[in-house]
Amino acid sequence: MTTTQSLLDLSDFAWQRLRDRLGGLTDEEYFWEPFDGCWTVRATDDGFVADWDRIPPEPPPFTTLAWRVAHIVDVLQAERTATWFGQEPAADDGTPPVPGSVADAIDALDHAYAVWRRRLAALTQDDLDRPMGAIAGPYAEDNGADFALHILDELIHHGAEVGTVRDFYHGTHPDNRFTGKLTPGERPALLAEAAAARHWELIPELADQGFDLNAKTTSGRTAAHLAAGTGNLEILRFLVERGADLSITDGQFQADVLGWAKWFQQTEAIKYLETL
Incomplete structure (x- = not known):
């Protein structure tokens, strides 16, 4: 098995785990702020934006599921996951959006992962072994494998945070999935x-x-x-x-x-x- 295939297998495993953890997510939970001062995704006249500060407070604010999902989309779909590997972004890769609803978030995540996976799958062993050079700024001496592992670490640890916040939410809210008059057509599983x-x-x-x-x-x-x-x-x-x-x-x-x-x-x- 090649190194690239090993990275793809790890990526797919981490991605599917995150995707499974998003089942049944509602907009209420997506925007849930358990504490004052949370960073989240906010509506503006031009769409949605994520709270941010180039020099975050220490410790940084608690972030909502909306913020965390938007961050994962940005990490995976960012132009650098092409250019730092020596690739050119495809015409339909697009710019990472800031999703303002669960439906938009799922679509954005699916697209962002498809973009990342295609870029990762295209890497040769030479790409992984070669220092990234000036385009990577302070990480110029790091090689492609270092960068691929960094992106996977982002996917894994932020995906774990999503699961933890969901557990936190359900632990503090009554389990009402099985109340009310639901029909098989409304909730088939x-x-x-x-x-x-x-x-x-x-x-x-x-x-x-x-x-x-x-x-x-x-x-x-x-x-x-x-x-x-x-x-x-x-x-x-x-x-x-x-x-x-x-x-x-x-x-x-x-x-x-x-x-x-x-x-x-x-x-x-x-x-x-x-x-x-």
Whole structure:
């Protein structure tokens, strides 16, 4: 395997983890400011801008999800992720935007990652080994691999911050995903989400309402995977009796439901599934 491929694999892994963590994000959460003085994204007459100071306070302000997402977009799509590698930006690469909504943020992130990945994939071993030169300013003596690893570090650690802020938000707000009158058309993966949140008591009710037994969470797990992996034999039996597809593979291990029971060493679930 080449060094470039190893970098691509790490990049794709970090990207998919971030992308999965954004599932179900709302505009309210996107702009949530848990403290006074947060840096965020603000509306102006000319669109949205992110708070910034060339010499940030110490310690720097807490930043909202909107700010963090805008920063990741900027890091990945910036002109320097082409020019510092000796490339020219493509005509349709565009300028990194400052997204003012979740929908715009997802579109911007997808585009920014596609731009970054294409630039990274084009690197040869010579590109990675060669000092970047004057265009990189104070980093002129650093080579392409140093810079690629820096961008990946930005993606990884800011992606982790996004996940932490989301955990913080959900830890301080009631879990209302499963309240109200939702229909399968409005929230098709709700049954899988209930299993992921360990709201097992809701599974029969949601099944009766017509929610898809085989729907997956954003990380690619069905309710049957989760029941088998946690050893919840009662719910696993219920899902099987209702016709759940046990051959579906998940997005993490590419394993079917029996594979999950085996991976997590759920003896009773294994015995039950092997009798089917």
